[in-house]
Amino acid sequence: MSVGTDVIEPKPAAQTVEGGRTRKRWLNWLFVIPAILFQFFWGWYPMVIAIFLSLTNAPIRGAITFRGIENYVRLASDPLVPMAFRVTLIYGILSIILTFIIPIITAILLMEMPPKTMRVMMILWFLPLSGIASTLFWQYLYNEKFGIFQYIATAVLGLPPQTFLSSERFVLFWLIVPGIIMYGPGLYYIAGLQGIPKSYYEAAEVEGAGFWRKIWTISLPRLRPIISMTLLFSIIGSLQEFTFPDLMTRGGPNGASRTVVMYMFTLLNNGRIGDSTALAVMLFALIMVFVLVFRLAFKSDPDV
């Protein structure tokens, strides 16, 4: 064999670039199409169908009859609907205040710990737990006769017996308490904090900044994109809360913990599918308003 006698003619440069772009485009679509299909079948299509069903009698079987806004009018005059929205908004606000801020502070404080301690604390905090199992466990903790919280309140702190989940005034607060402990976006905050260059803090220290000053001027601004994302998800999630209050209180006492999604589920179980979808559309509209206001008011770019 003689080396160098077989010469491969290179392709013209323009043809190579064009071929690369075509292949890249094809591959891009290959990766994106499954997600689009998934979103279409599990997101957009059900949403459009729900809006359509909310304007009909939505029978389980048989002919569909168009009813216009009859379902919406019925819901508008149902006293349980504004009650459910009120509970949902209070739950959402309380939930965000209590379960949103604390993980940020915890993440910041964790970063100050020695690395080994931090790792152990992270494992304990972010241990994956079954949501349902945890919920049932909390039910026993709150039990007024033999729960440990009652024991602590009466035997340890000397308080009168507490009503916990059977108190209409405080049931929402007690429902949110487990979220303070179990909520896990702190992992995102720690990841964000670890991405901040140490030189920023060193420079601040040189300038004489103390601990809290550094947090306020460096950590929090750099965390803004993550905070923005998790806050948005928190708003959307808390306005659709269902599992936890349903398992813990079934919406009681006296509807004091019944969220909109819980009432939606009740309507569904009562065979009022048209009303249930109309309520879902109303909730969707409310959430969209919150999201739009949030996007307008909150800029996530820390450099703006």
Add this chain to the structure above:
Amino acid sequence: MANSMQRISRRQFLTMMAAGAGALALSACGVKGGNETGTPSGGGAVSNVKLLTAGWPIDMPFANPTPGYQTGYNKAFQAWLDLNPGVSVERIEFNVWDAAGLRTAVAGGTAPFHYPIGVLGSWNVPGIQASNAEGLFADITAAFEKHKVLDLLDPKVAANSSRWKAQDGKIFGIPYEVVSSEGFFYNREHLAEIGMDSLPLNWKWTDMREWALKLTKGDRKGLAMAAYALDWILPTYGIDFDGLLSHYPVPGKGFNWRWDFTTFVDDIVEGVELWRAMNFEDQSVYTDPNFWDFSQNGQLATAFYEGRASMTPGIHLFFSDMALKMNKTVQEADEFMGFNRQPLGPMGYTYQLPFANSAWAFNPDLNEEELDKAVSLFTYLLLGDGFVTTTQEIYNVNKDPSEIVRTIRWPFANKYSETIPGVEGSLSEAIGKRFSESINTIFSQPKPPEVGEYVPPEVNRGPGDTPWYDKLTRWGYSQDPFDVKTDAAELEKILNQQAKTFPSSVDPDAFAAGINRYYADMAAYLQANAPEFYEKRFVPFYDLRIKPEFG
């Protein structure tokens, strides 16, 4: 030296992963799901009928059957298959007791061939009849008659058909079990401590309070009760979401019903005070606002098994299961515990039925041939010859009839509750003389008329019972200050406000005719069985609410 291994780029790796996932997704699409309803090919002759079952009471034959029930079931199942060539049965994973899931499956045509009627019908006659009117249950009239199902049924079951037969005579279900209304199991030994042998049939809730207090000793509570205690107490005053004295018909105003919780609000106050006194003053009740499960597997039953409660709610069907849980034979369980119906109200009224039929419906997407085979299989295995075969096998293991009633809940919906061909002995004695006597007594009580048997079904479901249960949770357990009368007025207002927004699908004349017949029969029933309640409550309410509109 150059690395001779060819390295894969990140792009190539991701492309391979995507191709692999796509191939997996495509192959999954190609697998036949188990939720198809089989349709026979060809027109006339039976072939390729496939019935999909989600399990009990028609489950697949046992793979490695043990002697007794399993061998008997397998034998009966095979005998039926031999009589019906070309028919196959396939198991699917599905929870027929989940209302939302079952509703979705029926809507989508993926439901199993049989499912409990009550799940879609809210376990009451109006709900069941309305679900049938909506087409959620197949019309099995032809198959029912062809397979002579009526001849196999116990006469009292056959006569009590409002949960499986429409008002026009069409049949949409087959009764399988006979179920008592909710009552109480009680510990005989504990009762003996307070000088009692058994609970009397016509006891009242005031008696319950007195005896629960006497039975409470140390850590033991006289009564274990679920969170909806008031939903059992208030109806004995005629007050309920659909109570005789709190729910009344109105003609020609859209939805045909309205609510009244203020006319007899003092009764509500009395009932609430009774319960709260039991729970908070006497502290004779093991209860919690989150105790919703009164099954044989729940916390209340467990407290009963462990001797921490002397009485626990349940239905009579739990008896043999409870015996198993306590590792007792049914005779031993009969010595240990008794069963009684719920207490009556202060004027002798009970809202309870003596018993109800637990019926099973069939998938409306089955064609005529499939329905015929489905009804045939159900009837054969659970009511007819297959049932006899199965029970004979159970008996033949130890020649002990009590094994039959320990395995299959008693009494049966078919005609074999007392004796079975090839089985020696009486089944009512086998389950326990005292238990069977109390059940027979309860089941033979007069049955009050049910409004769903008289008026056409209303497919517009109307207001749900959510506001009613809201108030029950407050009245039952809240320790925040509240006023029952204010709450009752609010409850009435909410329900009536909701009711005004619903139309009605019922013909007004048919409704009026049915209502008049219902109240006439109810008046006769009350005069005979609860005369004080009739005079002091029913007549005033009828004169106030019913007579002006329908009189």
